[in-house]
Amino acid sequence: MAAPGGSLKIAAMTTSSSSQNAAGASALPRIAVLATGGTIAGSAPDAANTAGYQAGVIGVAQLLAAVPGLDAVAQIHAEEVASVDSKDMSFALWATLAQRVNALLASDDIDGVVITHGTDTLEETAYLLHLTVKSAKPVILTAAMRPASALSADGPLNLLNAVTVAASGQAGGQGVLVAFNNRMHCARDVAKISTYAVDAFQSPEIGALGWVQDGRVDFQRRALRPHTLDTPFAVVDETAAQWPQVEIVTSYAGVSRIAVDALVSAGVRGIVVAGTGNGSIHATLQQALADAAAQGVAVVRASRVGSGHVMHNGAAKDDALGFISAGTLSPYKARVLLMLALATGSTQKDALQRVFDTY
Numbered sequence: 001m002a003a004p005g006g007s008l009k010i011a012a013m014t015t016s017s018s019s020q021n022a023a024g025a026s027a028l029p030r031i032a033v034l035a036t037g038g039t040i041a042g043s044a045p046d047a048a049n050t051a052g053y054q055a056g057v058i059g060v061a062q063l064l065a066a067v068p069g070l071d072a073v074a075q076i077h078a079e080e081v082a083s084v085d086s087k088d089m090s091f092a093l094w095a096t097l098a099q100r101v102n103a104l105l106a107s108d109d110i111d112g113v114v115i116t117h118g119t120d121t122l123e124e125t126a127y128l129l130h131l132t133v134k135s136a137k138p139v140i141l142t143a144a145m146r147p148a149s150a151l152s153a154d155g156p157l158n159l160l161n162a163v164t165v166a167a168s169g170q171a172g173g174q175g176v177l178v179a180f181n182n183r184m185h186c187a188r189d190v191a192k193i194s195t196y197a198v199d200a201f202q203s204p205e206i207g208a209l210g211w212v213q214d215g216r217v218d219f220q221r222r223a224l225r226p227h228t229l230d231t232p233f234a235v236v237d238e239t240a241a242q243w244p245q246v247e248i249v250t251s252y253a254g255v256s257r258i259a260v261d262a263l264v265s266a267g268v269r270g271i272v273v274a275g276t277g278n279g280s281i282h283a284t285l286q287q288a289l290a291d292a293a294a295q296g297v298a299v300v301r302a303s304r305v306g307s308g309h310v311m312h313n314g315a316a317k318d319d320a321l322g323f324i325s326a327g328t329l330s331p332y333k334a335r336v337l338l339m340l341a342l343a344t345g346s347t348q349k350d351a352l353q354r355v356f357d358t359y
């Protein structure tokens with residue numbers, strides 16, 4: 001799946017809310033739908049094709065037109081922020097998206113934002129926004145596993161449910177949520193867990209926040225960690241140069257120290273290690289990472305398992321080795337948090353550990 005020319009189309013179109021003629025539309029919540037591409041906007045020549053398609057080629061107007069009943073749920077303001085395959089997500093697009101979400105939510109004319117996104121990096125974007133949006137209004141990400149052209153495409157119902165959650169009056173103050181396959185997840189917890197299944201997102205170990213079905217929104221619990229207005233993090237810059245360079249390495253049988261040494265030589269600010277089990281690290285890699293930490297690189301120990309937590313001073317003696325433990329964050333989300341923390345100027349190991357213990 002190639003990104004469409006790799007290009008970004010910024011704020012290309014707007015659907016006027018006045019074009020919605022449903023009775024009482026002006027009393028409905030005003031929800032901005034920001035399209036960024038992905039399979040939800042994907043198309044294949046054959047309706048039976050659910051793998052060999054092009055992501056991010058269908059415009060936001062067509063996405064919305066495929067959702068019957070949307071105008072009875074909310075007044076929609078639509079923008080096409082980008083049309084990318086989310087495997088190609090960039091710092092520039094993250095910054096554009098975060099700034100647009102913050103600007104829309106600061107307006108009295110918008111009650112919430114829904115973002116359509118590719119599934120592949122959705123969990124990273126969701127967590128980035130969870131930490132950097134400065135509003136208590138709802139922000140809901142959604143996506144699809146089947147392209148818009150497919151038999152039984154899942155995008156239209158996911159989009160309807162996401163708008164329903166955003167318009168429900170119940171999603172405010174909960175940070176960024178992901179609405180997918182009738183479930184609502186906290187951005188911090190959610191992960192893509194299947195390469196093909198329609199039920200592709202879970203919050204491993206912790207579980208979903210609730211359900212959305214047939215217009216009903218049913219939250220069962222709330223996430224406790226601080227987010228949005230209660231973090232010191234912000235995304236302000238659109239250039240890659242301003243983002244602290246943080247990379248991810250993995251521990252596995254027979255791993256060498258080549259990658260870590262190369263990263264340190266390249267001048268990275270941080271390394272997240274996806275360890276085995278409870279974040280245990282092969283002795284060779286662990287020595288390379290301890291050497292990196294001794295040279296001032298922030299080393300965060302996470303797990304490649306995909307569920308559970310990494311205990312501080314557990315499978316590796318973090319304090320002695322100069323490491324930070326990621327707790328329940330996946331390696332990909334640990335990287336997001338480490339970049340944001342380093343961008344605030346926080347470099348001292350204990351301060352960074354407090355960041356990981358808090359957010």
Ligand code: SIN
Nearest residue numbers: 038039086118119120
């Ligand atoms: C993407 O992440 O943009 C493509 C895959 C998907 O949306 O399922």
